[in-house]
Amino acid sequence: MSLKESDYCDKHHGKWRRRIKRGCIGLLIFNFFLLITILLAWAIIQPHKPRFVLQDVTVYAFNASVPNLLTSNLQVTIYSRNRNDKLGIYYDRLDTYATYRNQQITLRTSIPPSYQGHKEVDVWSPFILGTEVPVAPYNSLALNQDQASGAVSLMIKLDGRVRWKLSTYITGRYHLYVKCPAFITFGPRTTGITVGENAIKYQLIQKCDVTV
Structure with missing residues (x-):
């Protein structure tokens, strides 16, 4: 060259x-x-966090037995609203379960993944249950006392991952954590309504605490 x-x-x-x-x-x-x-x-x-409301809880079973075992079968109705008028929400994963005094007493139930558009509302009614779940001794004592008094305070929780959608842009996943107090009464003090054989429905309309 x-x-x-x-x-x-x-x-x-x-x-x-x-x-x-x-x-x-x-x-x-x-x-x-x-x-x-x-x-x-x-x-x-x-962006605003979605709003969650625990509308009702239907109790099919809630029985404590010796030694320190709890069997529970509940159906919860949860209302969720996207408060944003320009953002959509992808619920990629959402599990719900019940706790008593910070101890989980039911298995996790998965809610199917979904997309919630602007100002849209979703209502879920999953069953959550636990069969002969071991309860910590100190919680078992408190549970026996609560049942004897005719009132038990539970916490219905949701735990999952969400993404936000702005036009065509979709964010990464964020951790969603929801806590809904549920006050359940028994015996002569009950405020529930009998719905079928051995089932009592409690209308709560309880606002939930939401963390994203």
């Missing part, structure tokens, strides 16, 4: 390197401004 041909090749490759470099810089600048635009839109919109 002659000297002139070598100079030509060096100049040719040099132009391509400069073009690639300018293209990469332009792409980085575009992505930077796109990210800034999304963050500004996110800050202006100010």
Whole structure:
């Protein structure tokens, strides 16, 4: 290859390197401004957490036995509303279960994944149950006392992962944690309504605490 041909090749490759470099810089600048635009839109919109309400609890079984075993069979109705008018919510995973004095007393029940559009409402009615679940001794004593007094305070919890959708942009997954107090009365003090054989329904309309 002659000297002139070598100079030509060096100049040719040099132009391509400069073009690639300018293209990469332009792409980085575009992505930077796109990210800034999304963050500004996110800050202006100010996303609201979904609102959850525990509407009712139907008790099919709630029996404590010796030694320190609890069998429970509950159906809960949970109302969820997306309060945002520009953001959708993907519920990728959502499990519900019951606790007594911070101890889980039922298995987790999965709610099918769903998408909640702007201002939309979903209502779920899953069954949650636990058969002969061991209860800590100190909780067993408190549970016996509560049942003797005719009232038990449970906590219905939901635990899952959500994503937010703004136009065509979808965020990463966020942890959703929901706590709904449920006050259940028994015996002559009961405020429930008999619905079928050995089942009592309690209308609660209890607002839940939501953390995202």
